[in-house]
Amino acid sequence: GGVNMAEKEYNEAEGVRRSDLWKTNESPEKFRWYIDHPIEPTPAMAFGSAIHKMILEPASFGDEYAVAPVCDRRTSDGKLMWKTFLEENEGKTVISTDDAVIMKEMEEALERCSVANDLLRGDGDAEIAFFWTDDRTGEKCKVKLDRLIKGMDGKFYIVDYKTTTCAETEAFNRSMLKFGYTLQAAMYTEALMRGYKLPYRPGFIFVVQEKKAPYSINIIQVSPEVMEYGETQFRTLLDKLHTCKELDEWPGYLPVGGGYNWTDLPAWADVEEEEE
Numbered sequence: 001g002g003v004n005m006a007e008k009e010y011n012e013a014e015g016v017r018r019s020d021l022w023k024t025n026e027s028p029e030k031f032r033w034y035i036d037h038p039i040e041p042t043p044a045m046a047f048g049s050a051i052h053k054m055i056l057e058p059a060s061f062g063d064e065y066a067v068a069p070v071c072d073r074r075t076s077d078g079k080l081m082w083k084t085f086l087e088e089n090e091g092k093t094v095i096s097t098d099d100a101v102i103m104k105e106m107e108e109a110l111e112r113c114s115v116a117n118d119l120l121r122g123d124g125d126a127e128i129a130f131f132w133t134d135d136r137t138g139e140k141c142k143v144k145l146d147r148l149i150k151g152m153d154g155k156f157y158i159v160d161y162k163t164t165t166c167a168e169t170e171a172f173n174r175s176m177l178k179f180g181y182t183l184q185a186a187m188y189t190e191a192l193m194r195g196y197k198l199p200y201r202p203g204f205i206f207v208v209q210e211k212k213a214p215y216s217i218n219i220i221q222v223s224p225e226v227m228e229y230g231e232t233q234f235r236t237l238l239d240k241l242h243t244c245k246e247l248d249e250w251p252g253y254l255p256v257g258g259g260y261n262w263t264d265l266p267a268w269a270d271v272e273e274e275e276e
Helices: 007-012 018-026 028-036 043-056 058-064 076-088 097-112 114-121 169-178 181-195 224-247
Strands: 065-067 093-095 125-133 140-150 156-164 203-210 217-221
Touching: 007 140, 018 028, 018 181, 018 224, 028 224, 043 058, 043 065, 043 093, 043 097, 043 114, 043 140, 043 156, 058 065, 093 097, 097 114, 097 203, 114 140, 114 156, 114 203, 114 217, 125 181, 140 181, 156 169, 156 181, 169 181, 169 203, 169 217, 181 203, 181 224
Parallel strands: 065 093, 156 203
Antiparallel strands: 125 140, 140 156, 203 217
């Protein structure tokens, strides 16, 4: 089964995660580089983590995050206020006043959308981690689900909250391919099937919200065709990462194990003649 787990504890646990496989998709060389040179979270990444916490686990938001006070740090009073604030919130991630306002408005927009609110805050469990060993490669894998719910049909569904600049369906479909959300859907449902020995692949639903007013929301379920594509990605990339580890080879864009690449025609050039 799965277990509710804090982000820090989950990060330190052994296992290949979706982001590792997606970096391997860029190139094994880049995966190795990221492992050896961990990157500092960008402001966008920090915002994403904070809004996730506010939406999915509001009760413990204050344990990890602190909203910066409004003060002029050029004045002695402001400097003292800031110093006191940092001392009282040591170890927490500081959220700017402007970001805190946006996050609150996003939360209010979600609350007005009853379907999205039910998916993210209704019956179910938040931040559930699963760990398993892949049968074919022996690689240890791990995932952490935003939300795990049961549908009206009695089956499990994974709900994933994403913030984006455009939540329109076609735009999100493009983002899904660009950022490897297809791989995420397949890997997360795989974890659930194994953890609960399910005879079916659970559904996967994205709740997508824009980061600018009016903070529009879309709800998009992963189709069977897209899930199948993600399954192939998961299998291919896990095999690739495993082979790299076995050979201790981390090529850039060349094939693992040697050789070179071939030219190919783009999809738009692949026009078949119509049948009479």
